[in-house]
Amino acid sequence: MTGGERASGELEYPAWPPGLTDHTALPYGFWRIMHVADGRRSIERVAQAVGASEPQVRQVLTDVRRWLDRIAVREQPLTAETQEALRQALNSVVGPMGELMIDDALDDLPEDTALSALLTSLNTQLSEAHRQTLARLLRTRGIA
Structure with a gap:
């Protein structure tokens, strides 16, 4: 010491x-x-x-x-592993619609986007309760 x-x-x-x-x-x-x-x-x-x-x-x-x-x-780059973990978390919050939400968001974002940009895009489509649930799930998985 x-x-x-x-x-x-x-x-x-x-x-x-x-x-x-x-x-x-x-x-x-x-x-x-x-x-x-x-x-x-x-x-x-x-x-x-x-x-x-x-x-x-x-x-x-x-x-x-x-x-x-x-x-x-x-702010980390969006990797395939992070994207898959996000898909699983979002699907557990909103059901199969989560797949479509992520695909639509990714279509509107640059190829080398950060996790934060994808989360920001998704959060505009979610209710407050869904945002909080998703954030809690992601924190427990060490993602956000």
């Missing part, structure tokens, strides 16, 4: 994780903390600066890393 780390391995002086930029879409509550997490302030000082507890700051740091992981997964 080095001087700036705790037993959990989390840095005591939090900084932005790789992949986080000023343009990353994060909830306001995350940005409120990340704005002051500059690698020079301790967890305690970050918490004081934003009026949060240290456990809250630690949780946001963990949540931001998870958020970035999800973004990376969504």
Whole structure:
């Protein structure tokens, strides 16, 4: 264990994780903390600066890393395996109509599209309840 780390391995002086930029879409509550997490302030000082507890700051740091992981997964190129897993998930949500929905969406997208583009296209065709169910299924399969 080095001087700036705790037993959990989390840095005591939090900084932005790789992949986080000023343009990353994060909830306001995350940005409120990340704005002051500059690698020079301790967890305690970050918490004081934003009026949060240290456990809250630690949780946001963990949540931001998870958020970035999800973004990376969504921006991955659409592979045959990912497409098949998406087909299975969508079919379990809307039935055989899912096949047609994916085929129609793919017809309108470029050949080297990202998973996020296909999901965005599909989400425009789904009800809120179906979107939530599909998202939950995809998360459990490690896709989105």
